[in-house]
Amino acid sequence: MNRVCIVCEGATEVEFVKGCLAPHLMDHGVSACPFILRAPSGGHRGGRVSVEGLLFSDVEQFQYVLDGWDAGVRQRLIAIRAQFPTPEDINNSRETAPSRRILAALPDGGYNKTEHGPVIAEAIGLATIRRHCPQFDAWVARLEAWGNG
Template sequence: MVRLYLFAEGQTEQTFADILIQPQLALYDVFMHNPILIAHAKKKGQVHRGGGRNYLPMKNDIMRFLKQEKAPDVFFTTMIDLYAIHADFPGLAESESLRQDPIQRVEFLEKRFAEDIGDARLIPYLQLHEYEAYLFSDPTCFKYLDAGRTKEIEALRVIASQYQTPELINDGQQTAPSKRIIAQFPDYGKAKSIFGPLLAEQIGLHVIRNKCSHFDKWLSRLESLNEKGVSS
């Protein structure tokens, strides 16, 4: 069995990983510790966690764990949004030339992230473009919030049908996945960390993986850690 630490950007990702990813990886003898909210600042010696716009506190947080856990069978990964990514993130300026190909762009940023950390046990993952893209894998999940909102659910379904994958729903300030959901279901924005994981559970991990190839590739790599280690 190998062990895995997951650094989550927010409580939504933290709960999603705990409910859906942790038991899935256990099937492959990959033990994931309770997901950790990643640091966004350190003030007066105290680490502040969750979200944030600064890369350096995130990097320092990961580096601390890497130094504490030096065993070769301990791995680390992240769940950080590409949407509104930290301005000082490695390679961000260079990646602008790849904006027309979001998948290539996110893979480039993950590579630069890994290079900047400099430890092969880190498996970076950036969400395309944010967590809420997963919920467009099956918009009927929003019946869980209100089964009577058929027009709103249909509006989300129409949006999803316009993209080859929900992960390509763009990162505009009003057109990012979460913004589109809140436009139809304002209550979602008031309790994202609660509703987000519950809706994903309604959809099912297998459906999300089938619709979201970048997410599936990352999860498949984590599942293979026992067999292939960091070379997967």
Template structure:
């Protein structure tokens, strides 16, 4: 059985990975350890986790686990937002020329990420553009918060209809998926880590996969890991 360590940017991704992705992978004989909040700093010998985007602590965190787990059938992956990546992320400046093609841009950055880590067991994943994009796969999920907010749900549905995929909803400071959601449902901003995974459960993993091709490609890759140990 293959094993996977997943490094999550925040508690929303951590919970979603634990409640939705972990059981999905188990069906394919892939065991995922409890998702880990990725490091964002190390001060006075203590590692601080979650909510940060500084690249060096993230890289050190991943490589530290790799040194402890050297088996060829143990893999490592990430759930990190493309939105607001720190300037020191590998290839970020170069990727600006690819901004008009989000898929090409994110795949370029993942390639650079993988090259910088330098271990074939590492499967980088950057979310286009952030976790909240998944919730635009079916905005009716927001009935879970308040069945009477039909006007607000229609606004979110209208936004979703403008894009080929929710993953293409842009990464502006006021127009990123999370910002658009908070405009209609302010409570989501106050309890993002709670509502984020619950709303995704209302939609269902298969619906999200059908609407979000980059997410689906990554998850399909993880599902294929059983029996795929890297040769030494």
């Protein structure tokens, strides 16, 4: 069994690795351990692809955010997704990061990154995320190959 440390942006990504990615990689002979990398200032360093961006692989699964889900939220999330070739492309600036877009689409207090993000990701499933996110898919395939080799 090969072990790999996955550098995460924050707690949401850690939970995503623990709940979605690590169990999948274990089936391929890879033990994945999430780790948060802190900047010299003590804050988190942003990543290239955020978990929130991956959630746009299937906006219907936002229904698990029960406190804020309705037809208007659904339409706003669909409109955001429609602006980009892939969910990975949504992460184009700090001001328009996927998490900020999600927070703007839902009513105040309706979305909690660390609570809802991993639940939505699990509902979407790794196969769907990989199908819609080619860079993420290629990265996961490389991790799988480490265990299959």
